[in-house]
Amino acid sequence: MNMKNNTETIHTLSVYVANKPGVLARVAQVFARRGYNIDSLVVSPSMDGRYSRMTIAAKGSLAGLDQIIQQVSKLVDVIHCTDHAFDSAVVKELALIKVAVSTNERTEALQVCEHFDAKTVDLTETSMIVMVTGGSEKVDACTGMLKKFNVVELVRTGKVVMARGGDTT
Amino acid sequence: MSSKPMTGAEALIKCLENEGVEYIFGLSGGAALPIYDALVDSRIKLILVRHEQGASHMADGYARATGKPGVVLVTSGPGATNTITGLMTAHMDSIPMIVITGQTISSMLGKDAFQEADVYDLSMPVVKHSYLVKSTTDIPRLIREAFHITSTGRPGPVLIDVPKDFSAGPFEGDLYPEMDLPGYKPEDRQINKDDALAIAEAINKSRRPVLLVGHGALIAGAQNAIMQLAEKIKAPVVTTLLGKGAFPESHPLSLGMLGMHGTAYANKAVAECDLIMSIGSRFDDRIIGKPDMFCHNATRIHIDIDPSEFGRMIPCHHYCQGDAREVTETLLDHVAQLNTTEWLSTLEKYKKRYPLTYKQRGGLKMQCILDELNNMLGGKGIVATDVGQHQMWAAQFIRSEKPNTWLSSGGAGTMGYGFPAAIGAQFGRPQEQVWAIVGDGGFQMTMCELATASINHLPVKVIVMNNRYLGMVRQWQELFFDDRKSGVDLEGSPDFAKLAECYAPALGLTLKRSADIGKMLKRAMDYNDGPVVINAMVEKTDNVFPMIPAGAPLEEMLIKEPRKNTKLEKPTGST
Known part of the structure; x- marks a missing residue:
């Protein structure tokens, strides 16, 4: 509650919601009204079909984010909203990277993939699609290395998060 | 009773009756026809307004005066959007209110059909919760949830958008269903x-x-x-x-x-x-x-x-x-x-x-009228205000002694609120004397509701503090903008006393001299056949003090009018 930290940090919020119409719009509106940009957003059904899980990565001051968490939590269809910035949650994402590589560049590109434990999920004479999963830093690094070649397209799922051990996400 | 199956609209009205609704404030239209038809056979009294904004403020005033949710029923499109100001007013001040809007048939949604407005999305930032009805069967559950949400925890308005095919269609299902609100547990x-x-x-x-x-x-x-x-x-x-x-x-x-x-x-x-x-x-x-x-x-x-x-x-x-x-x-x-x-x-x-004072000499003063009204009321009655100088003076001079007797748009600062809110309060508490203190600016935004008050013989007493200006804005221009007046002159307004007389049995009175205040207020108090409008020709350029310029610390309060030509810095606060 204190204005302890006004520097911008990335926060990964996990929002557990009732699977009702309009809930995404309501959550998004809280961020928009406070001038926050959502870096990534993943919505998926949970084990119980009546509920969905949203994972939202957003950048901003901690003080402002506290407010957002409170206001999201207060929405009628939100069960709970948790910030995973400081606990040791598992945070992963997946990227598909389409790289235009000629036959003689391919070996080097595949070496990069191997290092990052990435897979090629499509391969043609002139291009390949690389699928890499892991923490955001790893996905960033892999994408960075592949920029040496001609990256034609990049799609990232955005972060998904899960609390470790006995903690609830 | 006919053996016809119940329609969605009939189920809806039945549910409202079960929630104890006495009044619905509204104005009909195409997409709301089935619901208005169902109202014909209901014990709920429909209060037909002249503009939907008025309906929303009446429901708000009813809610503030009684503590029970006010209910509004309007049609789709412009009917629905006209309630947005009322929703925002209620939302800012945590007022329980249900707004039911007709909507075009579900198969036409999103096709820019006639009088289609996406009011579900439009209203989202100004409601506590909202619903778009997706099946006739859902109606009773949504109504139950809406009343629960609007009046528990921190209250706030709830909107229910009802496509016409669901209000007109046959109802099948349970009139007393369980609520399904896993994320809403204020009682916990x-x-x-x-x-x-x-x-x-x-x-x-x-x-x-x-x-x-x-x-x-x-x-x-x-x-x-x-x-x-x-x-x-x-x-x-x-x-x-x-x-x-x-x-x-x-x-x-x-x-x-x-x-x-x-x-x-x-x-x-x-x-x-x-x-x-x-x-x-x-x-x-x-x-x-x-x-x-x-x-x-x-x-x-x-x-x-x-x-x-x-x-x-x-x-x-x-x-x-x-x-x-x-x-x-x-x-x-x-x-x-x-x-x-x-x-x-x-x-x-x-x-x-530092008592609250005002100059005794000079022309007719709002403070003087309010002071005298306060003395005559003696802590009784209900006072609704509009927004502006008169509102602040009323807050200073009208002493509130009991809960739910002071109705004012605080967070939203909605001009046009006072008069319809007083009407809603009078419906909710018919035994109380209800006063509306309004300015000549705000009154003109919703004064068409004189018809609503007259036709229902409501003895609401309105004092129009007529200074021929948007007074509060003029005050700021005088203090902070070198008295350069911009868009505040209300010359050309009608004679409000004469106007009131056009709405018989309304009574119009004109107050010009301080000496007549007591007599005039007494006349208004004694008139109970319909609304009374006192056109009070107050001083044009009085200013409200004490005043803390927006964004300034409390220590910088101006207790009295600063000397002429005192240069004040423009406030840094929001408004």
């Missing part, structure tokens, strides 16, 4: 005892405490608990604009309203206290002035049912989430009797030194 929130104990401990150390009482205290019915607490710890009480009525203003511990146009002694008390405890206020920007200067040396305590208010405007030392009455009652058991004699005598000096 128990008061944290440790928080309460920490607060009690802080209070027990205080020598100069102040209780800041807001609307949340009224919603919770905390007035008795607050009275006991104030008397036990001998703390002065200041109220917000919306907290008026939560503590009797004639009580020796009352300092009246604080904030931008609050009393000088209330603001001085807050500036000099060593502990401030808010019970159900949200430290609105109109009361804290400059946030980092507000009570910066005092222990700050915030009690609120809505934890998202905590730390939103100013950081506090102690927070306690809960119903204002429950928290206050809990505190009562743990606070000691304090010795505040010195503190109270300081404040008593301020009261004597």
Whole structure:
């Protein structure tokens, strides 16, 4: 509650919601009204079909984010909203990277993939699609290395998060 | 009774009856036809308005005066969008209200059909919750949920958008279904005892405490608990604009309203206290002035049912989430009797030194009318106000003694609110004398509801404080913009007394001289066949003081009109 930290940090919020119409719009509106940009957003059904899980990565001051968490939590269809910035949650994402590589560049590109434990999920004479999963830093690094070649397209799922051990996400 | 199956609209009306709805304020139209048809056979009384904004403020006024949710029923498109201002007004002030809007048939949604407005999305930022009906069967559950949501926890308006095929279609299902609100459990929130104990401990150390009482205290019915607490710890009480009525203003511990146009002694008390405890206020920007200067040396305590208010405007030392009455009652058991004699005598000096005054000479003054009305009311009756100078003067001079007798648009500052809100209040509490204090600007925004008041023979008494200006804006232009008047001159308005006479049995009166105030108010009080409009030709250019310029600390309060040609800096605060 204190204005302890006004520097911008990335926060990964996990929002557990009732699977009702309009809930995404309501959550998004809280961020928009406070001038926050959502870096990534993943919505998926949970084990119980009546509920969905949203994972939202957003950048901003901690003080402002506290407010957002409170206001999201207060929405009628939100069960709970948790910030995973400081606990040791598992945070992963997946990227598909389409790289235009000629036959003689391919070996080097595949070496990069191997290092990052990435897979090629499509391969043609002139291009390949690389699928890499892991923490955001790893996905960033892999994408960075592949920029040496001609990256034609990049799609990232955005972060998904899960609390470790006995903690609830 | 016919053997026809029930329609969705009939089910809807049946559900409203089951919720105890007495009145629906509304205006019909194509997409609402089935629901209006169902109303014909209902015991619920339909109050036909002349504009949907009026309906929304009437429902709001009804809710504020009775504590029960007000209900609005309008058609789709413009009918629905005309309620947005009313929704926002109710949302800002935490008012329970249900707005039911007709909608085009579901297969036409999103196709820009005739009178289609996406009111479900449009209204989202100004409602507590909203629904778009997706099947006839759902209607009873949504109505039940809507009434539960609107009136529990921190109240707020709920909108229900009903496509016409679902209101017209046959109803199948259960009229008494279970609610399905897994994310909404306001009743689960128990008061944290440790928080309460920490607060009690802080209070027990205080020598100069102040209780800041807001609307949340009224919603919770905390007035008795607050009275006991104030008397036990001998703390002065200041109220917000919306907290008026939560503590009797004639009580020796009352300092009246604080904030931008609050009393000088209330603001001085807050500036000099060593502990401030808010019970159900949200430290609105109109009361804290400059946030980092507000009570910066005092222990700050915030009690609120809505934890998202905590730390939103100013950081506090102690927070306690809960119903204002429950928290206050809990505190009562743990606070000691304090010795505040010195503190109270300081404040008593301020009261004597900086009383609310106005010049006795010159033309007709709003303050004078309000002062006299206050004396005649003697703490009885209900007063609704519009927004502007008259509102602030009314807040200063009308002493609120009882809960739910002061209706004013606080957070939203909605001009046009006062008159329809008074109508709603009169429906809700027919035995009470209801006064609407309005300006010539705001009244003209919703005065078409004179028809509604007349046809229903409502004895609402309206005082139009007619200064031929948008007075508050003019005041700011005078003080901060070198008196360069821009868009504030209301010359060309009608003669409001004559206008009222056009709406027989309404009575129109003209008040020009201070000497006639008592006589005129008495005439209005004695007229009960319909509304009374007093066209009060007040001074054109009076200014409201005390005043804390927006964004300035409380210490920079202007207690009186500054000398002519005093150069004031433009306020840094929002408005």
